[in-house]
Amino acid sequence: MLRFFLLPLLCAGFLAGQSMPPEPERQLARDIYKQLIEIKSGYTTGATTPVAESMAARLRAAGFADSDIFIGGAIPRKANLVVRYHGTGRRKPMLLLAHTDVVEAKREDWSMDPFQFIERDGYFYGRGTGDDKAQAAVWIANLIRYKREGFQPDRDIIVALTADEEGGGPYNGIQWLIQNKRELIDAEYCLNEGGFGEMAGGRRIANDVQVSEKYVINFRLEVRNKGGHSSMPVADNAIYHLAGALERLSHFAFPLKTNGVTRAYFQALSKIETGAVKDDLARIAEGAQDAMEHVAAASPAWNATLRTTCVATELEGGHAMNALPQLAAANVNCRVLPEDSVEYVQSTLQRVLADDQVKVIAGERSQGPASPLREDVFKAVSRLTDTLWPGVATIPIMIMGATDGLYLRANGIPTYGVQGFFMDRNDIRFHGRDERMLVQSFYEGQTFLYELVKTLSKAGS
Numbered sequence: 380m381l382r383f384f385l386l387p388l389l390c391a392g393f394l395a396g397q398s399m400p401p402e403p404e405r406q407l408a409r410d411i412y413k414q415l416i417e418i419k420s421g422y423t424t425g426a427t428t429p430v431a432e433s434m435a436a437r438l439r440a441a442g443f444a445d446s447d448i449f450i451g452g453a454i455p456r457k458a459n460l461v462v463r464y465h466g467t468g469r470r471k472p473m474l475l476l477a478h479t480d481v482v483e484a485k486r487e488d489w490s491m492d493p494f495q496f497i498e499r500d501g502y503f504y505g506r507g508t509g510d511d512k513a514q515a516a517v518w519i520a521n522l523i524r525y526k527r528e529g530f531q532p533d534r535d536i537i538v539a540l541t542a543d544e545e546g547g548g549p550y551n552g553i554q555w556l557i558q559n560k561r562e563l564i565d566a567e568y569c570l571n572e573g574g575f576g577e578m579a580g581g582r583r584i585a586n587d588v589q590v591s592e593k594y595v596i597n598f599r600l601e602v603r604n605k606g607g608h609s610s611m612p613v614a615d616n617a618i619y620h621l622a623g624a625l626e627r628l629s630h631f632a633f634p635l636k637t638n639g640v641t642r643a644y645f646q647a648l649s650k651i652e653t654g655a656v657k658d659d660l661a662r663i664a665e666g667a668q669d670a671m672e673h674v675a676a677a678s679p680a681w682n683a684t685l686r687t688t689c690v691a692t693e694l695e696g697g698h699a700m701n702a703l704p705q706l707a708a709a710n711v712n713c714r715v716l717p718e719d720s721v722e723y724v725q726s727t728l729q730r731v732l733a734d735d736q737v738k739v740i741a742g743e744r745s746q747g748p749a750s751p752l753r754e755d756v757f758k759a760v761s762r763l764t765d766t767l768w769p770g771v772a773t774i775p776i777m778i779m780g781a782t783d784g785l786y787l788r789a790n791g792i793p794t795y796g797v798q799g800f801f802m803d804r805n806d807i808r809f810h811g812r813d814e815r816m817l818v819q820s821f822y823e824g825q826t827f828l829y830e831l832v833k834t835l836s837k838a839g840s
């Protein structure tokens with residue numbers, strides 16, 4: 380049945396197993412990738428404007444009109460790039476997003492210069508090789524290729540390379556574009572980071588498509604007390620109140636449950652995994668509570684997929700060694716399932732902490748709905764995945780972290796994290812030391828995204 384679906388692709392001259400782009404296309408993508416890695420766009424010390432300007436120069440040289448290229452952002456140092464590739468306009472545009480800032484990297488923390496693009500032992504090394512400059516490079520390289528090949532899509536293809544995804548903050552590019560230049564990025568849906576290819580022991584296992592994410596909210600727990608001299612202690616002590624509340628929190632866990640995305644995820648996983656947990660994974664989809672308990676106990680990541688979590692991360696308190704504390708406070712960091720409300724989490728915390736003296740103060744949060752499991756997107760991804768990497772499953776996922784997809788989803792643009800870059804799931808170096816990308820994975824991802832965007836912007840898809 381699946382083979383039957385593949386026929387149109389085969390007729391188009393696209394053959395199973397041909398996962399590498401032609402040499403000149405590889406060279407172009409590699410050159411762009413190198414250029415991006417070597418621009419110091421660290422979130423706090425760097426700038427994204429040189430990224431926007433250098434990519435704009437490449438696009439102009441490739442024949443893109445000035446009127447289709449926009450550069451701008453919250454401050455001069457943090458510019459974003461938006462470029463439009465015109466289609467027939469039969470359908471609403473699609474948006475291709477990648478962020479161009481990176482987590483800071485210090486030379487002394489790495490075994491090489493993090494801002495030098497190095498190819499060694501089958502890997503590309505450098506800060507941003509995984510997060511998120513590979514996708515940025517591929518979006519630009521593929522857009523230039525479509526132009527050269529005269530590809531005519533049935534919708535506009537918009538590429539946005541944006542600032543300050545890492546840590547968000549006032550210069551976040553996608554938030555700025557939504558607020559100030561919505562018409563430039565308005566789209567039926569968006570493809571972004573957040574999903575990648577999972578490898579284990581050198582074997583490709585699954586191509587993940589991120590469709591939702593937990594949202595983050597911090598609660599400050601605060602106990603205030605009149606204090607006094609420590610030589611005359613009383614039972615009513617701010618630190619003891621807080622400590623007792625945290626002790627109760629440490630024994631608490633939110634209920635285990637699933638949603639449409641995580642049910643599909645565990646179902647797909649049950650077909651891939653072997654061993655003891657296989658049956659439990661399958662039974663989760665049917666809502667079996669004991670299966671959820673086994674699976675949550677087997678892995679912190681699965682636990683976090685099955686429930687909202689809240690954990691103490693910071694403490695403060697007291698003002699002198701010889702004074703009774705007037706203040707004791709803690710930060711509790713919560714990662715909340717999209718369907719759980721802030722009010723629910725807050726009232727649950729209050730009940731669990733069980734002490735009126737402990738104030739629970741909610742911090743800021745942004746929350747977006749899950750993207751619908753669009754049939755066109757999933758069909759295209761799974762067909763292509765099966766063609767390029769036969770037998771590899773396409774899996775919808777909810778991630779525990781956060782991406783810019785959150786803001787787009789909250790503003791009515793469903794966003795799918797999909798890259799097709801395969802990496803060892805036990806050796807993800809994003810944000811860490813000696814970040815790297817398999818050379819072959821980079822080029823295969825280039826092919827995958829080239830074909831995927833084409834498929835999704837061709838009449839009849």
Ligand SMILES: [Zn+2]
Nearest residue numbers: 510511544572
């Ligand atoms: Zn990222």
